[in-house]
Amino acid sequence: MKREESFEVGGRAELVVVVASSDVVLTAGEAGRIDVLLEGDEAALDRFDITHAGDLVSIRLRREGRRRWFQSGVSITVALPPESDVDLKTASGNIYGSVDTGTLLVATASGDVRFGAVSRRAKIKSASGDVSIGEVAGDLDGISASGDIRVDAVSGDLSISTASGDLSVGEAGGRTVAKSASGDTHIGLFSGPSLNVVSMSGDVVVGLAPGMSIEANISTLSGSLHNNVTPSDAEPTKRATLRIKTMSGDIVLR
DSSP states (O other), X not given: OXXXXXXXXXXXXXXXXXXXXXXEEEEEOOTTEEEEEEESOHHHHTTEEEEEETTEEEEEEOOOTTSOOOXXXXXXXXXXXXXXXXXXXXXXXXXXXOSOEEEEXXXXXXOOEEEOOBSSOEEEEXXXXXXXXXXXXXXXXXXXXXXXXXXXXXXXXXXXXXXXXXXXXXXXXXXXXXXXXXXXXXXXXXXXXXXXEEESSSOEEEEEOTTEEEXXXXXXXXXXXXXXXOOOOSOOSEEEEEEEEESSOOEEEO
């Protein structure tokens, strides 16, 4: 069965989705409109409330009295205007977005999260799912217990942490904090004012932008340090502080 609804919205559309085990897919739609498609059995579809107020469209799964959420098995697809603000909460469903968002807020227990560009800020929280985000123009706050976190680029401040997953950042241009218990941390190009990396047993690899003057505080208990940065006689154009600490992981600067 299918349930389809369309809503007119203004220049800065908002979408809120609060569900249990449903997969959520966001795609690029038309300006000024949000299209919602729910697919599943009829009884499950009836348990969803879809509301519209101004620029906001909300999709929520009703609780069954005092019992836990009914496990719907419903898939949700939403076509929305680019740079819409999105707030998604799900227990075990995967969340995929092929549309550029404005502000992106995601909380999921075990589902994977994959999104493209974010024009404002992003906050992602996942217990065991993997997180993959494209370019973020503003700040990014990402937390995962056992899943990997991968980010292409962050222009603003970045704070990411995971217990056992790997952390990978293509480019970090702001104040950057990365914490991992046993996963590896890889930052392809750092050009911000400060970098603080803490890892227990994972390796740390950091690429430094050219023309930087670095105040470094680097320590490892049983790992090794490899400084592959090529010295330059040119006057530094940027200054940054670098703090890296590991227990047993290796540290590589390049």
